[in-house]
Amino acid sequence: MNFKVAPEAIELGQLFAQQGFELALVGGPVRDMLLHRPSHDLDFCTSAHPGEFEPILRSWGRDGFWDMGRKFGTLGALKRRGDGTGVQVEVTTYRSDLYDPESRKPEVSFGDSLDGDLSRRDFTVNAMALRVPDLEFVDPFGGTSDLAKGVLRTPVDPYQSFEDDPLRMMRAVRFVAQLGFHIEPETAEAITRMVERIGIVSSERVRDELVKILLSERPRDGVEALVDSGLADLILPEIPALRLEIDEHHRHKDVFDHTMMVLDRAVALETGPDGPVPAPDLTLRLAALLHDIGKPKTRRFEPGGKVSFHHHDAVGAKLTRKRLKALHFENHMVEDVSKLVDLHLRFHGYVDEPWTDSAVRRYVRDAGPLYERLNRLTRADATTQNRRKAQTFEAAMDEMEERVRQLKEKEDFESIRPDLDGNEIIDLLGIKPGPMVGRAYRHMLEYRLDKGPVEHEEAVAELRRWYASQE
Incomplete structure (x- = not known):
């Protein structure tokens, strides 16, 4: 050799x-x-x-x-x-x-x-x-x-191996994702029977293995192995919960399978090292994995055989924050992934009725530095098999992104501020610092988002008009 x-x-x-x-x-x-x-x-x-x-x-x-x-x-x-x-x-x-x-x-x-x-x-x-x-x-x-x-097998009895160090069960799953191997049946059975042992492993070590799984070349294979082994029931229970029972009288996509498709698609939308979302991107991959975890809690059976998941985005964002904190992710990662989950449905209204420039500005402002990731998550989430719907959605997203590029040529989205600052508001209205100044500032920010940059005189006139309406 x-x-x-x-x-x-x-x-x-x-x-x-x-x-x-x-x-x-x-x-x-x-x-x-x-x-x-x-x-x-x-x-x-x-x-x-x-x-x-x-x-x-x-x-x-x-x-x-x-x-x-x-x-x-x-x-x-x-x-x-x-x-x-x-x-x-x-x-x-x-x-x-x-x-x-x-x-x-x-x-x-x-x-x-x-x-x-x-x-x-x-x-x-x-x-x-x-x-x-x-x-x-x-x-x-x-x-x-x-x-x-391409087999993963323990050198000694698997029950003894996992008894000694339960983190090895997570490492098995990681090698499935990193190397494309499969777990030998006796070893896989030992993991399934011993999943409770993972409870003695610190959250930080579990998190580190989960991160390596998600950043691997085959994150979907790793997540599916986590679920199949039963490990996910203990470390990420929101994911196996997506395997919702399908009622024969009510139709909806299998949410777990959909989530795996979204994860695959999100990975494919990552960019090269010089692009806006260089691969592998943990924030995007976590958001793709967790974007629908609010669905089990919000599922409702509607008349006519339909199923609804109203507000699953907001519910999912709360669940995401809770789970990532429990796994001891850094605060910025918790907030970024939760925000992406909360916003992942935001664009869908554009498909039915293109937004005004003010709505486009709000979308970009609310997404902030997550704008490029949000668009990729949104595209990845559009898994419809209806070609006409898929083409319509892609065209709408392309159009919105082009409008953003054009608007950014005229104004700096990163630093949108009201045309009048707090001191000018106090001087123009002759009021003291307090809640009214904050309300006036927020109104002028909304006005700026609606109208874009305006002349100073127009901004002053709008401030005075608004203030008069408050009395």
């Missing part, structure tokens, strides 16, 4: 061998090497303890050294190449951990063999190693075969 190994790995292996220590490249880098995928960071394990290999790593990694993982037997270093790029490595002493059933944090115990270390890895495709510098390939659990088949 021929391996294209980074020269830094060979060099480091030689340094360890000179001191009488074993060193092996392990885990993801070996897997990615066999898949011909780039791997920027290198993970190693060694027979040496941290105190023994620290001098080697410090002398090799002259451009950076860290020891935050020392208590777990891990030290890291950075070495820059002549072209300015760098290689980052982490080296860990062979491990043979014991786990507390009430925690996924192991009681660290150093091992004495490479095979023993590999046995504690999450999946066989990550339990392969390459000894350096002699390039001996080590695969005690059949990872090569599983890699060729």
Whole structure:
């Protein structure tokens, strides 16, 4: 088996061998090497303890050294190449951990063999190693075969593996999304039977795995695997809840299937690195996933076999905010995704009756920096199979976007303000600061949105007219 190994790995292996220590490249880098995928960071394990290999790593990694993982037997270093790029490595002493059933944090115990270390890895495709510098390939659990088949299987009994570290269940789903693999039946059954164990994992770690799933090449596959395994019932229950029972007398789209289509379409609408929504965009993908989660709570059966979901946008925005906060997403992400969910139906009225310029300005103002994402979410949400309706919708969206471009050539949407500021309002009306000034300011802002920029005299006349009507 021929391996294209980074020269830094060979060099480091030689340094360890000179001191009488074993060193092996392990885990993801070996897997990615066999898949011909780039791997920027290198993970190693060694027979040496941290105190023994620290001098080697410090002398090799002259451009950076860290020891935050020392208590777990891990030290890291950075070495820059002549072209300015760098290689980052982490080296860990062979491990043979014991786990507390009430925690996924192991009681660290150093091992004495490479095979023993590999046995504690999450999946066989990550339990392969390459000894350096002699390039001996080590695969005690059949990872090569599983890699060729695209199978995820644990190197030891899956129930024991997930009992030790429940986060491995989420990692299985992540590899479905990232690598396009499928979970071996016995391993999949173990996940389904042990989903409750995910409850001992911190929200932050669950969130991080969910983010990796959504930012992968196949986010839909990952979400479907989350739902099929039962994990979503615990970490994102609003998504499996979209599988609404279809009443034979009432017709509506299967909301879960629709959501998966919207997620696919939103991903396809992301842009290149120089575009307005560079791929992969977590905000857009979260909004696509969550945009209809208000439907189960708002479903109503109407006369004539119709089903309605009135105000599901507003209800969904509240549910989105609650769920993302529970998963400890940053505040700006919570607010941005919630806002997109709240606004995702806003454009639909334009299709029936094109808006005035003032309505277009309000749409852009309300969307703010989310304007490009909102338009992509709106387009992705139009999943009708009726070609005429689809073409009408696309044409309306194209028209609205062109009107926005034309309006932006005349005025700066990003800084729309009333033609009169608060101080001018106080001076012109001869009033003191207070609630009336705020009301006047809001009226003049609405007037500005309706009329666009106007001459100063016209703005003054409108302010006086409005103020007179308040008395």
